[in-house]
Amino acid sequence: MIAVLKHELRNYFHSFTAYVFGAFLLAIVGIGAMLYNLQAAVSNFEYVLSFGTIIFVVIVPILTMRVIAEERKQKTDQLLYSLPISTVKVILGKYLALLVIYLIPLAIISIYPLIFAQFGDVYLPTSYGSLVAIFIMGAALVALGVFISSLTDNQGLAAGIGIAVILFNYYSVSLSEYVSSTAFGSAIALSVLALLLGVIIRYLTRNEQLASGISLILLAVITATYFLNPTAFEGLLPNIMRQLSLFDRFNTFVSGVFDLTAIFYYVSVIVFFLFLSVQSLEKRRYN
Amino acid sequence: MIKVEHLTKYYGDFLAVNDLSFEIDEGHVYGFLGPNGAGKTTTMNIMTGCLSATSGHVQIGGFDIFEDPDHAKRLIGYLPEQPPLYMNETPLEYLRFVGEAKGLKGAELKQQVDKVIEQVKIQNVKGKRISALSKGYKQRVGIAQALLGNPKVIILDEPTVGLDPIQIIEIRDLIKQLGQDHTVILSSHILSEVQAICEKILIIAHGKLVAFDQPDKLESQLLSANEISFKTDAPESDVREALSTVEHITELTVETTENILSAHIKTDAKDIHAVSKEIFFAFAKRNQALLELTLKRASLEDIFLELTETEDPAKATEGGEQS
Numbered sequence: 001m002i003a004v005l006k007h008e009l010r011n012y013f014h015s016f017t018a019y020v021f022g023a024f025l026l027a028i029v030g031i032g033a034m035l036y037n038l039q040a041a042v043s044n045f046e047y048v049l050s051f052g053t054i055i056f057v058v059i060v061p062i063l064t065m066r067v068i069a070e071e072r073k074q075k076t077d078q079l080l081y082s083l084p085i086s087t088v089k090v091i092l093g094k095y096l097a098l099l100v101i102y103l104i105p106l107a108i109i110s111i112y113p114l115i116f117a118q119f120g121d122v123y124l125p126t127s128y129g130s131l132v133a134i135f136i137m138g139a140a141l142v143a144l145g146v147f148i149s150s151l152t153d154n155q156g157l158a159a160g161i162g163i164a165v166i167l168f169n170y171y172s173v174s175l176s177e178y179v180s181s182t183a184f185g186s187a188i189a190l191s192v193l194a195l196l197l198g199v200i201i202r203y204l205t206r207n208e209q210l211a212s213g214i215s216l217i218l219l220a221v222i223t224a225t226y227f228l229n230p231t232a233f234e235g236l237l238p239n240i241m242r243q244l245s246l247f248d249r250f251n252t253f254v255s256g257v258f259d260l261t262a263i264f265y266y267v268s269v270i271v272f273f274l275f276l277s278v279q280s281l282e283k284r285r286y287n
Numbered sequence: 288m289i290k291v292e293h294l295t296k297y298y299g300d301f302l303a304v305n306d307l308s309f310e311i312d313e314g315h316v317y318g319f320l321g322p323n324g325a326g327k328t329t330t331m332n333i334m335t336g337c338l339s340a341t342s343g344h345v346q347i348g349g350f351d352i353f354e355d356p357d358h359a360k361r362l363i364g365y366l367p368e369q370p371p372l373y374m375n376e377t378p379l380e381y382l383r384f385v386g387e388a389k390g391l392k393g394a395e396l397k398q399q400v401d402k403v404i405e406q407v408k409i410q411n412v413k414g415k416r417i418s419a420l421s422k423g424y425k426q427r428v429g430i431a432q433a434l435l436g437n438p439k440v441i442i443l444d445e446p447t448v449g450l451d452p453i454q455i456i457e458i459r460d461l462i463k464q465l466g467q468d469h470t471v472i473l474s475s476h477i478l479s480e481v482q483a484i485c486e487k488i489l490i491i492a493h494g495k496l497v498a499f500d501q502p503d504k505l506e507s508q509l510l511s512a513n514e515i516s517f518k519t520d521a522p523e524s525d526v527r528e529a530l531s532t533v534e535h536i537t538e539l540t541v542e543t544t545e546n547i548l549s550a551h552i553k554t555d556a557k558d559i560h561a562v563s564k565e566i567f568f569a570f571a572k573r574n575q576a577l578l579e580l581t582l583k584r585a586s587l588e589d590i591f592l593e594l595t596e597t598e599d600p601a602k603a604t605e606g607g608e609q610s
Binding site: 002003004006007010011014015074075076077078079081082083084085086285286 | 332335336337338339356357358360361363365367369371372373374375376380384385387388389390432
């Protein structure tokens with residue numbers, strides 16, 4: 001795992017990726033600090049972080065697009081399969097390398113509140129609480145990016161899908177106000193999700209019975225619930241969209257609450273997508 | 288060293304490897320021969336843990352590749368058909384990574400990397416980016432990678448494809464050298480190559496093993512293809528009479544041009560020289576002269592064509608066993 005980690009890190013610094021990622025993150029935080037802390041003379045550094053999260057839509061996919069897609073394209077994944085390292089360790093090594101790249105600009109950013117504290121009253125617990133939260137939120141987005149990269153051998157496609165998915169996640173709360181909140185609308189949306197889940201399972205396991213079985217059971221449950229207790233679906237879809245938003249949960253930290261359920265949610269997202277990435281790599285062994 | 292038992296692999300409905308079983312001993316160069324699409328690469332990918340099998344077992348030095356991949360993979364160095372190189376690295380960086388991934392550290396890592404660089408003769412390009420290297424050098428870096436960690440078995444998938452003649456000779460010499468202290472398995476669809484470097488040959492067709500022996504034994508196995516031709520000035524009736532006393536003749540064709548008779552004989556005898564001797568004495572007894580006598584042994588090429596072009600692979604296996 002350490003070998004993969006070192007190798008990935010060297011690779012990122014060989015190419016522009018690490019520098020581009022760091023530069024963009026530092027630039028947006030710099031602009032935010034200038035607008036909020038300097039011009040508007042607000043002492044809350046967490047507002048800057050909240051302002052900066054939009055940049056993740058672009059820089060996370062750029063950082064993660066090549067992580068597995070490129071291995072496939074260059075056929076170097078064959079080497080990884082034939083080396084005595086397990087797929088779990090390969091994914092963990094790659095993921096940790098990404099986190100290191102991500103931590104470097106964050107480490108620089110973490111000095112800012114201390115500097116501002118020299119010139120006024122900065123409430124440091126909220127600032128650093130938000131910094132920790134933004135790290136874990138970004139880590140969750142990176143895990144999502146790794147998974148998307150593992151689905152294709154085309155870097156550009158991985159980046160495109162990544163941007164689309166993260167953008168949707170970013171606006172999912174605002175969008176949730178426009179989607180149908182009726183029971184029927186929610187039931188239809190859930191059915192579509194159940195089918196989608198079936199397709200993903202089919203893709204990952206190549207087991208048609210398992211995939212269609214799970215889809216059918218979920219569809220049956222949804223239909224039965226809809227006819228027996230339609231009120232359960234009332235407003236469910238917008239609710240789910242709000243719950244899924246990684247960005248929305250970050251705002252809790254900005255308002256000064258260190259929300260452990262949000263941390264737990266982020267960690268679950270990380271574990272979930274790393275698990276899927278491992279499955280996606282393993283699947284190639286079975287095709 | 289390697290034990291493959293009832294290996295079967297389906298790609299969807301396509302049967303790529305069909306109940307393949309064989310055993311490979313330590314310390315020889317083995318050739319894996321078969322036409323394109325015969326299942327060579329699939330079998331090699333399964334043996335090295337890159338691909339799962341639909342059913343069957345592979346054991347490397349007693350470790351099951353599916354159940355104990357960590358131990359099994361440590362015994363193998365693998366060069367896939369397309370060398371798995373990171374193009375933006377130098378050979379030195381690349382080999383260090385592979386060495387570390389194989390569990391080498393510190394002084395041992397450095398010593399092994401230096402050793403393989405010397406072995407495959409890439410000292411003068413070790414600091415260049417791999418993307419700038421010629422195909423032959425890339426192939427060498429790929430082989431160097433397989434050699435790291437001093438594995439007992441080295442598996443090379445079509446190691447000479449796409450190289451120029453000089454590079455091919457160099458790579459072949461390198462493989463022969465490796466065969467002295469490793470078990471080397473290489474695949475190829477080029478017969479002369481396998482004949483030149485391998486001590487034992489496995490021929491597969493349609494995912495099945497159709498022959499497994501030393502090249503010269505394979506040749507003598509395919510008896511019906513041994514041919515004797517001679518020329519004589521004796522008339523055809525005399526020739527047929529003389530040959531009637533000779534055993535093991537399966538086919539005789541004669542043709543006369545300008546009073547010289549040319550005869551072609553196919554024989555299934557194990558010892559082709561015994562037959563030619565009999566023919567000689569048959570004519571000598573009748574006081575008739577043989578003007579020319581030539582033997583043509585079946586070449587590996589003939590065997591390959593006969594074995595791999597059979598529609599029903601099971602039939603070919605039977606033929607091989609009978610002899």
